[in-house]
Amino acid sequence: MGLSSIESIDDQKDFSAYSDGLFFERLKLVSFMLIFTYPGFFYADFFLLNKVTVHLYRWVLASIHLTGFLLSIIFLLIYYFYKSAPKGVIIHIYTVLFLFIGATASINSQLLNGNIYAYIIILLGAAVMFPIQPGKLLIYFCMNHIYFLIGLFFMDPNNFSLITKMINSTGTAVISYTIAFMFYRLRRRDFDNKCKLRRNTESFRRLFHMNPNPLILTNLQSGEILLINYQAIDYYHLQDQDMTKIDGKFLFANSCEKQDILKMLDEHQSIKNYELEYQISPDLKKWALLSLELIEYLDQPCILIGVTDITDLKIKEEELLKHASYDTLTGVMNRRSGMVLLENKIHGPYQQEFIVCYIDINGLKAVNDNLGHSVGDDLIKTSCDIINRNIDPGDVLFRLGGDEFIIIFFGKSKEEAEEIWENIKRDFHRFNLSGQKPYELTASHGFSYYKPGTLTTVEEIIDAADQTMYEEKISRRRITPS
Numbered sequence: 001m002g003l004s005s006i007e008s009i010d011d012q013k014d015f016s017a018y019s020d021g022l023f024f025e026r027l028k029l030v031s032f033m034l035i036f037t038y039p040g041f042f043y044a045d046f047f048l049l050n051k052v053t054v055h056l057y058r059w060v061l062a063s064i065h066l067t068g069f070l071l072s073i074i075f076l077l078i079y080y081f082y083k084s085a086p087k088g089v090i091i092h093i094y095t096v097l098f099l100f101i102g103a104t105a106s107i108n109s110q111l112l113n114g115n116i117y118a119y120i121i122i123l124l125g126a127a128v129m130f131p132i133q134p135g136k137l138l139i140y141f142c143m144n145h146i147y148f149l150i151g152l153f154f155m156d157p158n159n160f161s162l163i164t165k166m167i168n169s170t171g172t173a174v175i176s177y178t179i180a181f182m183f184y185r186l187r188r189r190d191f192d193n194k195c196k197l198r199r200n201t202e203s204f205r206r207l208f209h210m211n212p213n214p215l216i217l218t219n220l221q222s223g224e225i226l227l228i229n230y231q232a233i234d235y236y237h238l239q240d241q242d243m244t245k246i247d248g249k250f251l252f253a254n255s256c257e258k259q260d261i262l263k264m265l266d267e268h269q270s271i272k273n274y275e276l277e278y279q280i281s282p283d284l285k286k287w288a289l290l291s292l293e294l295i296e297y298l299d300q301p302c303i304l305i306g307v308t309d310i311t312d313l314k315i316k317e318e319e320l321l322k323h324a325s326y327d328t329l330t331g332v333m334n335r336r337s338g339m340v341l342l343e344n345k346i347h348g349p350y351q352q353e354f355i356v357c358y359i360d361i362n363g364l365k366a367v368n369d370n371l372g373h374s375v376g377d378d379l380i381k382t383s384c385d386i387i388n389r390n391i392d393p394g395d396v397l398f399r400l401g402g403d404e405f406i407i408i409f410f411g412k413s414k415e416e417a418e419e420i421w422e423n424i425k426r427d428f429h430r431f432n433l434s435g436q437k438p439y440e441l442t443a444s445h446g447f448s449y450y451k452p453g454t455l456t457t458v459e460e461i462i463d464a465a466d467q468t469m470y471e472e473k474i475s476r477r478r479i480t481p482s
Contacts, residue, residue, distance in 0.1 A: 034068045038065065092140075095140055096144070120168075123172050123176040214232035216229075216304075222247070251305065274290040274291070338396070357447055358406060358445060358462065358466045364403040382431070390427060406465075428443065
């Protein structure tokens, strides 16, 4: 037997149990109604109708009312105290009895007023209130209607009146059965849809937890976490958290970012590859790549969030960026990064006053020729270290190329920049006196200045500093001939 056949059988059993439970609940309400209204019937049977000369009519009517009252009490006792009672048997017995009571009441009415209202009311009431399988209900309706028609035949001698009542009652029976059949089909369709939804929900849950990546499902409005798989719990270190009390706030850096994401979701229904950095703990940061999708889950608007851990990728990216942005020999920014920084300070949205110091390390060619390039590299690195330790953290040093460096001084006057350069020269001199290396450190320098609003370029600023540096180098050669 296939899986679909097994599911169909299970669904049929579940629907039968559902219908039986629904029948019991409705019959409970009907029973309470009959019990509470019985005092009125009792008063009518024994006081209001005491002048009726047809005693058989009175006693049959009183018996019908008493029977309904007793059946209601018996049912409520079963409902509350006999939970293991066979519901199917009780349902069919009570359906047959109620139909029989309605038919009998209308047959009895032929002794006095000749109406068939009770039968019509019972037929319509049974069709609307009692959820019974249409095949069985058809049998009960047919058997009861035959009984009713036979009763009418013997009770009403008027042929025309008899035919009218037979036609009206038969039409009512057909309409009542049609109503019952339609309600049954609607209940069955609704139940089947709920079963499909339940199976789909269960399948979704299984796939959700089987996914190898972290997954989270949150309510769109409240942020409540509806589903979270073990991978997400592990990724966000939520093992010690009470998941019934935690919401989705931890998924976003702040409320503004959350609102921006919700706005994008409202416009596009999904967001792909949204990068976020998480401070998981004081000592642990993680990077995540989020994919967010608006979905309906259990008739609620929700956000399905897929999380990809890109922490290792970000670390490698930062390393690559560092290699791309910093000079490998000296560890300071390289030419490209330094030029981009200057460009942003001149033409970017946040222009800033600064001083450029152009530095040319002296004697590199002689050291390379006489002592080798490795010693020449050491000269460059040592010079750079001394320069770097004399500038402030807010200033920037970058290697322009070869033995040429640029210092960018921010928020300093010309006198302050000159003082820093004098400190560098003194450090060079102290290093030379120490005799640590087989070379001496000297350098030429030149300054240029930039104020926001000046029409210039990065190249022009560096050329200006280069020119003053060159003038200093020429002056030095005149003083100290080579």
